[in-house]
Amino acid sequence: MSENAARIRAVLKDHARLNRDAETLDDDSDLYQAGMTSHASVNVMLALEGEFDIEFPDHMLKRSVFESVGAIAAAIGELTEGR
Amino acid sequence: MTATAYDPIAFHDGLVRHGLIVPAGVDGIFGRGAVFEDVLARFDKLILGIAEKDDAQVLLFPPTIDRSIIEKTHYMDSFPHLVGAVYSFFGKELGARQLSEQINAGEAWGEHLAMTHVCLNPAACYPVYPTFAGTVPEQGRLVTLFAWVFRHEPSIEPTRMQAFRIREYVRCGTPEQVVEWRNMWLQRGVELLQSLGLPARSDVAADPFFGKGGKMLATSQLEQELKFEVLVPVISEQNPTATCSFNYHQDKFGEAFGIKTPDGQTAHTACLGFGLERVTMALFQTHGFDPAAWPAPVRQLLWA
Numbered sequence: 001m002s003e004n005a006a007r008i009r010a011v012l013k014d015h016a017r018l019n020r021d022a023e024t025l026d027d028d029s030d031l032y033q034a035g036m037t038s039h040a041s042v043n044v045m046l047a048l049e050g051e052f053d054i055e056f057p058d059h060m061l062k063r064s065v066f067e068s069v070g071a072i073a074a075a076i077g078e079l080t081e082g083r
Numbered sequence: 084m085t086a087t088a089y090d091p092i093a094f095h096d097g098l099v100r101h102g103l104i105v106p107a108g109v110d111g112i113f114g115r116g117a118v119f120e121d122v123l124a125r126f127d128k129l130i131l132g133i134a135e136k137d138d139a140q141v142l143l144f145p146p147t148i149d150r151s152i153i154e155k156t157h158y159m160d161s162f163p164h165l166v167g168a169v170y171s172f173f174g175k176e177l178g179a180r181q182l183s184e185q186i187n188a189g190e191a192w193g194e195h196l197a198m199t200h201v202c203l204n205p206a207a208c209y210p211v212y213p214t215f216a217g218t219v220p221e222q223g224r225l226v227t228l229f230a231w232v233f234r235h236e237p238s239i240e241p242t243r244m245q246a247f248r249i250r251e252y253v254r255c256g257t258p259e260q261v262v263e264w265r266n267m268w269l270q271r272g273v274e275l276l277q278s279l280g281l282p283a284r285s286d287v288a289a290d291p292f293f294g295k296g297g298k299m300l301a302t303s304q305l306e307q308e309l310k311f312e313v314l315v316p317v318i319s320e321q322n323p324t325a326t327c328s329f330n331y332h333q334d335k336f337g338e339a340f341g342i343k344t345p346d347g348q349t350a351h352t353a354c355l356g357f358g359l360e361r362v363t364m365a366l367f368q369t370h371g372f373d374p375a376a377w378p379a380p381v382r383q384l385l386w387a
């Protein structure tokens with residue numbers, strides 16, 4: 001989990017265009033509050049798919065799934081379960 | 084009784100049969116007859132009438148816009164499938180001859196063209212935002228535009244056009260000013276269409292964003308209630324047609340074009356646009372193809 005969180009923070013650093021350092025984010029910090037726009041969240045979603053070799057199904061393509069490091073980690077955990 | 088069944092082809096054929104529209108070769112492109120144009124112009128006048136006391140600044144732009152507006156607003160991130168970029172011929176004598184030969188031989192000829200600095204305008208309000216650059220006054224800005232817009236979505240369904248007209252209002256100012264104005268108009272828009280005997284209702288909506296990322300953008304737009312539409316059944320009862328659309332852009336255009344409120348914050352914007360052809364079609368579908376036979380209250384409003 002914590003290894004995933006580090007990889008998620010690296011993706012956020014490159015794609016989320018946050019107004020603060022992704023390393024300083026708590027797991028439950030609101031990424032939209034931290035400056036991530038809707039368009040940036042699309043880039044984050046696509047970059048996570050590449051990084052973790054996953055595909056987000058339609059029902060996960062919503063704001064709440066990408067609103068924090070913790071929420072993203074939970075979604076990725078669900079998609080990689082049993083790997 | 085509506086003019087035809089709620090069916091795209093039946094309604095299209097009815098419009099053609101009554102000379103209201105004239106097919107022009109390509110799906111989503113057609114001519115408009117005199118009666119159609121009369122109703123459309125009268126409806127536009129009605130909107131201007133109810134908004135008169137708002138004292139909007141009047142602006143008119145051609146249907147072509149500076150390509151850099153498309154680029155700065157990231158239009159292609161969201162709607163690459165709808166764009167109409169204008170290409171032209173920049174070559175010399177030899178190239179021109181090859182171009183003619185290929186066309187006359189019925190071959191593809193796009194390779195001889197290159198991009199110009201203009202695009203067909205995809206949304207009535209786009210050309211206005213660069214004019215807001217700088218600090219807007221305390222009371223914000225309010226502009227009305229009449230525009231032909233282009234979207235590359237050919238369809239035989241008459242309410243889905245490639246080129247159509249919008250009566251647009253654009254508000255710019257603080258988030259509070261903009262949202263209050265949008266909410267005021269949402270009610271006004273529904274009431275205006277209902278006063279014309281149209282079974283109008285409003286609902287949250289999403290833009291037709293491209294691709295997988297687009298699904299996420301659409302969901303996000305719905306969740307944040309950034310877009311509303313006023314819907315009227317025209318070709319389907321289950322899927323009523325959007326006749327008026329309200330968009331709250333938050334600080335998107337303020338950021339893109341450096342628009343500030345007097346307190347130094349990035350300005351917010353919102354717009355609303357009546358699809359003039361769509362409202363006109365809704366009137367014909369609801370009241371019949373002959374305006375002389377429309378209900379008296381409707382005639383009174385439009386022919387007052």
Ligand SMILES: [Zn+2]
Nearest residue numbers: 206207208354
């Ligand atoms: Zn607009």
